[in-house]
Amino acid sequence: MTNDIHYWLDTQDGVGLGQCVRNGEVSSAQLVEAVIERLERVEPQLNAVVERRYDSARECCRRPVDATKAFAGVPTLIKDLFAPLEGALMTQGSRALDAVPAPFDDELVARLRRAGCLPLGTTTSPEFGTSYTTESSLHGATRNPWDPDCSAGGSSGGAAALVAARVVPFAHGNDGGGSLRVPASCCGVFGFKPSRGLMPSGPLVGEGWGGLAVAHAITLSVRDSAALLDATAGADLGAPYAAPTMPVSYQAATERDPGALRIGLIEGPALASEAAAVARQSAALCESLGHRVEPVTLPLDWEAFYHRCFDIIGPSTRETLETLGEMRGAPIDEQLLEPRTRVMLRERGSLDATRYIAAINEMHALGRRLAALMQQFDVLLSPTLARQPPRIGELDAFDERLSLAEIIDAFHGYCPFTALFNATGQPAMSLPLYWTEAGLPLGTHVAGRFGEESLLLSLAAQLERARPWAGKRPLIHAGSR
Template identity: 45%
Template sequence: MAAIDEYDRFDGLGLAELVRRGEVLPAELAEAAILRVRLRDPALNAVILPMFEQARAAAAAPLPDGPFRGVPMLLKDLIATVQGVPTACGCRALRVLPAPVDSELVRRLRVAGVVLLGKTNTPEFGLVPYTEPEAFGATRNPWSLAHSPGGSSGGSAAAVAARMVPLASGGDGGGSIRIPASCCGLFGLKVSRGRTPTGPLFGEFWHGFASEHVLTRSVRDSAAMLDVLAGADVGAPYASPAAPPSFLDESRLDPPRLRIAFTARPMFGAPDVPVHEDCRRALADAASLLAELGHELVEAAPSVDPEACARAFVVVLAAETRATIEQVAQATGVPAHRRDFEPATWALGLLGRATPASEYASASNLLQAAARAVGNFFVEHHALLTPTLARPPAPIGALQPRAPDRRLMALLNPLGAGWAYRAGGMVEQLARETFAYMPYTPLFNVTGQPAMSVPLHWNAEGLPVGVQIAGRFGDEALLLRLAGQLERARPWAGRAPPLAGVGAGPAEDRS
């Protein structure tokens, strides 16, 4: 590649086409990506485990002739494992423990021809919607270094928005692809439960709430990568309905006229959560655009109890967190101790240990009933439009536990007093406070439906504010058609944060 600035102009498929035409070598793309990480990441702290030598070796060797041959990519440091490379999951206890195998997702990425460049920052075990783990430090938003890129795929989102790589992997168990996509001005699709693999080390991850996919600048990259990743792996506990012949082809087609519901009413947590005017404006703007494109817009929302759903979600998550802590102890051979985990993680694990199995089962049943109600709503509607978040990107540190909570954890954690957290209303507090920022995304992790954050709006401060569109279970194809239509009507991939210009010329999109 003759000039350093050429790399920034292309999405993943655009770079792969350059390789296919012989205009650039995979090794040149790898060096361009490595240079950008070195120049841009010091301000962001997105890449916490570089794999530059492995990337150089892979780019110099013959690569499979897949749709992303030679394209540099980063992996979220959580579910996706690379044999011999640590998967720290944002946890100090796992920083040096090498993974025993490539995950199935990584295996499929290699077959597609990507060059894996490194691993990106995530909060401890992906538990929160911001990326500020004690083990690795805070990741910052390329649009404003004073703000968070969201979480838990915040490192991946920051790297893609800063044009270090055109795409990066993410996982979504409560909004962790859609939240950072909204905060960083990217396209982020959470796929249907069972659509992409989590094996061989994981099966039902977070009670089936979590799924793996990517964050991208263009819809077509997300669609093409879904063609690569879709399909249950051996022994998977779930499988989505049959995929179309090509998600990429679907994304190029306009959808038929759709009946699209829209609402700003919070669907998870306290029903009276204030919704910021920027988010309301983004919703209204998206609804207007969809109407202009010929769709029928109806103000409506599923009939669910947002507070009960949030409480049940916390109960499940607390139990899952306790199980994770015990799995870390088993993997490392070191008994679990609070010094190896963040105070909030340890406290949630104590709550999980103090929660009766019957309460876990009741929470599961409640969430399944909510999923039935939401499914019935989608019989009458093709899609549901909401804000992605209730507020614009949060300042760094704004979502961290408050001082009184930190003092309480300092008191109770050494005592192992999960019963005190339970008796003191920790479930209700977390249900109320955690989802005040994200009252729209977790519902579709519960139901297993596909949902996407689409970057159609920037506020007066220049920060991205996404909108969420959810679809029927198993119907990513319709969502990708709709996303492609929106992208063609109002292109966004050419918008770049100031940091994306570091070490390169002006960004001109060629996605």
């Protein structure tokens, strides 16, 4: 085994790096310093980091390593959005806030620490996470390692860019409409959204966006995503509800064959030719592995559905602003908000309670309809996005003269499928199985039944073995050459 620590970082996932630390082949301090070096090598090109917390991670390295921890000494980063990291500024991607240091860790962050992870800082997000591109007037644009003129996706774009550039093997993110899976598709990495209620959301949040939002991670390997679930899944104290957890480990599920599955290939919104090709090729790959694929039309009005989502997101954002204003002792100056946010607040920020409750009830009804449909299928398949990653500025060129309907058309014409599974609470993932002729990744999206993370992870690992992606190197790469 080589003593070159960058070789390990180039070739090992987080589980593998934790094993190296436990075996004494490398120390947590060495890992931290090497990852800092890698981050600084690519960060000027990516713009993926909000705040560096290097000294805090170095302090953790001075303590003895607990060899029982799955990710002993493995560095990572935390998304700067509704996930406090003690001591780090909470900007939520907005210049309208007077960012203050978090006084405590989010419960998920605390669980990552207990699993041995060492947070090095925070990653970028668009303002309040309401965009499919990570661009903001506060932090600027986060760029795609495969082509820096393209978006890294959103809202966990900083996390995806750093994992894709091989700075860290995984990074924390959250997902209210596709915010783990969209950037995973754009950056050619693995993004997994767990079932509603599986992950902790406290102590600040009871449920994000009326239950649409859930946190987890973006990873390079399927194994890391599963092992992170093993370390962090389960309702936290006082959670309003909880999804079932599995009696056996999620990582063990990645080592099992999923069996022959019934796969529904979603037919729906218009796709660009490369996205349609991803759907066809992914279906063919699944068939070659022994699965049965057949077309399915989902039982919903797509346009009405998207508007219902913003009947929830708009009032939720208004409540967030009012809460933050109370915490700082002065109202938020809304003129400092992004135009996209002001349009959303203007049209949906003050809905009456009846309309908000109607939107929540429609989401629940949709979840029941889709659950009934999925008695016929084990999983549903589509491309993650309707086309390849957009250019920087393409999904951020909004002003207050636009209507919310125009913004919704722009976002969901680009990303038509992901938000559906936030609404129904089902687990879903984006796998980097294909690259376009232009050399840009375009993910394959697969959703499973509520609570069936293990089956999805088993299928993901099978697809990863059939068409591995870890060896693909983007243009901006932190590793050794």
